[in-house]
Amino acid sequence: MFEFKVEAVCPRTGARAGVLRTPHGPVRTPVFMPVGTQATVKAMTPPELEEIGAQIILGNTYHLYLRPGAELVAEAGGLHRFMGWNRPILTDSGGFQVFSLAQLNKVTDQDVRCRSHLDGSEHVMSPEWAMRVQELLGSDIAMCFDQCGPFPATHAQAETALERTTLWAERSKAAHSRPDQALFGIVQGSVYDDLRLRSAREIVGMDFPGYGIGGLSVGESHDVMYRVLDLLDGVMPREKPRYLMGVGYPPNIVEGVARGVDMFDCVLPTRNGRNGTLFTSFGRVNIKAQRYERDFGPVDPECDCYLCRDFSRAYLRHLYRCGEILAARLCTWHNLRYTVRLAERAREAILAGSFPEFRERFREGFQDGERG
Structure with a gap:
């Protein structure tokens, strides 16, 4: 049900044009994906999103888990039907909230124990939790649970986040069972070349149908971002889609495309x-x-x-x-x-x-x- 085909490659830059085939239709890449954190892209209706040419949008696993609840969404027929959007949807894993809500979280290799930013209630997030919630939501593309390290981070901090990301990717893949939903792995490693190469080697070795590049656009300079993308362009599979997570500033999109990135999202x-x-x-x-x-x-x-x-x-x-x-x-x-x-x-x-x-x-x- 999920397929990616590269249609053309720029011989001077490596920029790619391709097509993602999903259960809810094709996505022509490069593509920017509007963010619908809480089952809505703020201020826009689904027909308006179609009018502007949006092919695929995002939903946020953590926020939809808290409200209205993944079970309720599943009862409504899945996220597409719940929000009236018939085109593809990608859901993040909740891993970014481990980073953005760090003051509310306690992170171990086993799981993340966090307090809701809404009411302070305690919740346990894990790879198995992320897979269960995303399968209930019914998105076309799900993301592995990962840890986005802080920025700036020491080499040791970035390595710890990388090791958890690899461990959690293995557990995510083992727990994922929905055949009509593609699961993407995520490459971490902060701004350290050796860690980025190690993460890419480990995550690509698990043979996911697509790969996210996480941990960028979190405070580093544009030049550093581009250096990391140049590095990864040389080692990530050519035949699979690459998704630069959380990046939507126009110059970053153009320069990301020039470095072989296919998918972007940002608020x-x-x-x-x-x-x-x-x-x-x-x-x-x-x-x-x-x-x-x-x-x-x-x-x-x-x-x-x-x-x-x-x-x-x-x-x-x-x-x-x-x-x-x-x-x-x-x-x-x-x-x-x-x-x-x-x-x-x-x-x-x-x-x-x-x-x-x-x-x-x-x-x-x-x-x-x-x-x-």
């Missing part, structure tokens, strides 16, 4: 949109700035989204100043369309044999730093 487009920061063909824009008060042009003349087609910067700034919900909705719509389209454009360029030129045009156009 950045939706979170920034709710706060009035937009991604555009020329960089980031703070739409709340005074300079846009009488600016009646579109947010991004090169964008084809609903916001850029029908509304002006001045109107959007007005909505924010008034505290209108529509402001967050329109900005989220735009940011997601921009990011989804960026991956689409990268794919088109790979298939056309012009990815290096696309990459260079992007670098010249997208100015880092916020405008406004």
